[in-house]
């Protein structure tokens with residue numbers, strides 16, 4: 001871990017805990033909401049409903065993914081392994097952790113990781 005990161009650990013832990021609470025609240029509060037049918041009228045059909053649910057699920061999935069990353073970061077913190085890149089083992093720069101406390105890779109490894117897992121169906 002970068003010595004600079006060490007001195008910022010309490011602040012970073014605080015950010016992670018706050019984010020954890022936010023995400024947990026969002027995920028637990030969120031329930032399927034009935035569509036407001038006043039504007040849609042006769043056009044309301046299962047396709048519209050399905051579209052809405054897909055959007056809703058994608059959003060929920062993003063939150064769930066982030067929640068997992070935040071939890072993992074807190075676990076690494078407890079285990080004393082926080083702040084080191086999961087791939088190359090180098091300390092993650094403090095500037096990156098301040099922006100993204102749940103980051104588990106340095107910028108270079110994160111980019112490589114995302115490219116390796118990129119879905120090629122975009123476009």
Ligand SMILES: [Zn+2]
Pocket residue numbers: 085086087088089090105106107108109110
């Ligand atoms: Zn790395």
